Amino acid sequence: MSVIRKFQVTFDCAEPERVARFWCEVLGYVVPSPPEGFATWDEFERSQSSGDQGSWFACVDPSGVGPRLYFQRxxxxxxxxxxxxxxVRVGTGLVGEERLAALEAECARLVALGAVRVRLLRADGVNESCIVMQDIEGNEFCLD
Structure with a gap:
C-alpha cells in the first residue's frame, strides 16, 4: 500500500514576502495565520532577531489540497x-485557438502583477501550446 505524503515547494529568493504574495495572486493561495501566540505576522516579525526578520514567508492553498509554498531569503x-x-494549469482540456486564448488572457493578468512573458511554445503534434514566463524575481514557470 502506498503512502501519500504532503510536500511543500521551496523557492530561494531575495524578498520572500513579496514573492509569496505574488504567488498567492497567481494561484489563489492565501497567507496562513501567524504562528500561535501572535496576533499578526508583523507582531511575529518584530519578535525575531534582526537577522531573521523577513527571512522567510509562506502561502497555502485555502482548500488544503495543493502544496504549501515556502519562500526563503x-x-x-x-x-x-x-x-x-x-x-500553472490554465488550459487543461482546451486545444487550439481556445487554449491559446485562455493562456494569453492569464498571461496578461500575470504580467500586470509583475511577471515577465518569455516565449510562446506552440503545439507541435505531441504537446499542446504553453507560455514560458518568469515570476517577479526571474524564476521560470509555464502557463500550461
Whole structure:
C-alpha cells in the first residue's frame, strides 16, 4: 500500500514576502495565520532577531489540497535556469485557438502583477501550446 505524503515547494529568493504574495495572486493561495501566540505576522516579525526578520514567508492553498509554498531569503541571485519549475494549469482540456486564448488572457493578468512573458511554445503534434514566463524575481514557470 502506498503512502501519500504532503510536500511543500521551496523557492530561494531575495524578498520572500513579496514573492509569496505574488504567488498567492497567481494561484489563489492565501497567507496562513501567524504562528500561535501572535496576533499578526508583523507582531511575529518584530519578535525575531534582526537577522531573521523577513527571512522567510509562506502561502497555502485555502482548500488544503495543493502544496504549501515556502519562500526563503538567500544572499545570491538567480544565475541559471531553474531545475524545477511550476506549471500553472490554465488550459487543461482546451486545444487550439481556445487554449491559446485562455493562456494569453492569464498571461496578461500575470504580467500586470509583475511577471515577465518569455516565449510562446506552440503545439507541435505531441504537446499542446504553453507560455514560458518568469515570476517577479526571474524564476521560470509555464502557463500550461
Amino acid at each position: 538567500v544572499p545570491e541571485g538567480k544565475v541559471a535556469k531553474n531545475r524545477v519549475h511550476l506549471d
